Amino acid sequence: MGNTDDFFSSNQKLPSKIKTEIVRKYLRAWSVILSSKHKKIGYVDLFSGTGYFIDKDGHREPSTPIEVMEFCACYYRDMAKNFYIHFNEPNVEYFNALSENLKNHRMWPHIQRRLTLTHEFISAENLEEFIRPYPCLYFLDPFGYGGYSIESISKILSGRGNDILFFFNFNRFNMDISHPSEKIKSQSEIFLGVESKAELLEKIHSLHGREKQKAIVDHIWSALENCLPEKCYVVPFEFEFQDKERTSHYLVFVSKNITGRKIAREVMSGLRTEEGGEFRFSLKKSQKTQGLFSNYYLLGDLLLKRFSRQQVTVREIINIYDTENPRNSYVDKDYKDSLKQLREQGIIAVEKPDGKRVPDSQMPDTSIVTFLR
Numbered sequence: 001m002g003n004t005d006d007f008f009s010s011n012q013k014l015p016s017k018i019k020t021e022i023v024r025k026y027l028r029a030w031s032v033i034l035s036s037k038h039k040k041i042g043y044v045d046l047f048s049g050t051g052y053f054i055d056k057d058g059h060r061e062p063s064t065p066i067e068v069m070e071f072c073a074c075y076y077r078d079m080a081k082n083f084y085i086h087f088n089e090p091n092v093e094y095f096n097a098l099s100e101n102l103k104n105h106r107m108w109p110h111i112q113r114r115l116t117l118t119h120e121f122i123s124a125e126n127l128e129e130f131i132r133p134y135p136c137l138y139f140l141d142p143f144g145y146g147g148y149s150i151e152s153i154s155k156i157l158s159g160r161g162n163d164i165l166f167f168f169n170f171n172r173f174n175m176d177i178s179h180p181s182e183k184i185k186s187q188s189e190i191f192l193g194v195e196s197k198a199e200l201l202e203k204i205h206s207l208h209g210r211e212k213q214k215a216i217v218d219h220i221w222s223a224l225e226n227c228l229p230e231k232c233y234v235v236p237f238e239f240e241f242q243d244k245e246r247t248s249h250y251l252v253f254v255s256k257n258i259t260g261r262k263i264a265r266e267v268m269s270g271l272r273t274e275e276g277g278e279f280r281f282s283l284k285k286s287q288k289t290q291g292l293f294s295n296y297y298l299l300g301d302l303l304l305k306r307f308s309r310q311q312v313t314v315r316e317i318i319n320i321y322d323t324e325n326p327r328n329s330y331v332d333k334d335y336k337d338s339l340k341q342l343r344e345q346g347i348i349a350v351e352k353p354d355g356k357r358v359p360d361s362q363m364p365d366t367s368i369v370t371f372l373r
């Protein structure tokens with residue numbers, strides 16, 4: 001991550017903008033649903049920063065806390081008095097800047113009684129103290145992956161209506177996990193727990209590169225999915241380094257709610273580099289393998305393999321594939337675009353339930369798809 005001391009005194013980098021955009025868009029959709037069901041809802045950001053990026057020429061760009069204030073201005077001004085905010089920032093200089101920036105925001109007079117500010121150093125041990133008794137979206141955005149653990153995340157998730165977006169510095173974790181220094185190594189142990197870390201080390205001991213990365217993230221996503229008695233959903237958005245084709249970090253969405261997962265996927269699909277691809281942001285043009293059917297929708301290949309010679313509705317295809325592959329990163333549009341491409345290639349036939357033709361531009365949920373191969 002480089003030097004973090006001057007993090008806010010340069011222009012906001014594109015990956016950081018995308019992170020803010022994911023939070024802002026998810027918060028908007030989440031709050032509309034939750035505010036219709038609960039008297040009180042909130043947003044908790046425990047690693048807030050200053051609220052603005054200010055470059056050397058004094059040009060300011062709003063970051064997540066200020067975007068949240070903007071969200072209040074646009075959606076909550078008169079509409080609802082049930083939205084509460086908590087910002088935390090331990091660095092004194094950043095905290096002072098944040099307080100100042102919030103107080104100067106035009107929404108301050110309207111929200112100040114529902115906004116709290118603290119300057120605590122967050123750790124896996126004290127995070128629990130910041131959990132609110134009403135549904136909140138929690139944003140955990142440290143520089144690395146410290147300040148929270150799978151266990152503390154599970155405590156947040158156990159509250160009704162709570163969802164989480166957290167920053168996970170994969171590159172740092174990958175370096176730390178088998179670091180010779182006990183102090184550095186212990187960080188990954190705090191995050192995973194002693195047993196889970198030992199299991200992971202066992203899994204990766206002879207792996208390298210992408211294989212090792214896959215084993216690490218599979219292990220972490222599974223731990224999150226199973227951190228409560230009920231199933232949790234995980235949607236990771238991957239960020240590559242700007243100058244190399246390697247993963248820098250993930251922004252990870254976790255929720256108990258399947259609608260939350262759907263919204264997170266929709267939001268992330270609009271911000272990925274490659275349409276129809278993984279939830280990934282890469283500045284470099286992707287070298288992704290082409291699908292069998294001369295398109296980049298590898299999903300078409302997967303659907304053909306799964307539904308070969310079957311007759312199923314579009315909605316059934318989406319639901320079955322999604323249930324069997326819960327960590328997939330596809331949204332309805334991806335399925336429908338892939339099916340349209342398979343139809344163009346003559347690989348599937350699509351008709352309405354009454355046997356009539358479905359126009360080329362359409363792929364309604366109820367239409368019946370026959371896989372001809």
Ligand SMILES: C[S@@+](CC[C@H](N)C(=O)[O-])C[C@H]1O[C@@H](n2cnc3c(N)ncnc32)[C@H](O)[C@@H]1O
Binds near residue numbers: 064121147
């Ligand atoms: C990546 S920045 C946050 C950026 C901010 N979320 C945004 O979108 O503009 C990380 C922040 O976490 C703060 N921080 C670092 N360690 C922390 C800890 N253990 N507890 C709370 N905050 C911490 C840093 O001072 C820094 O302001």
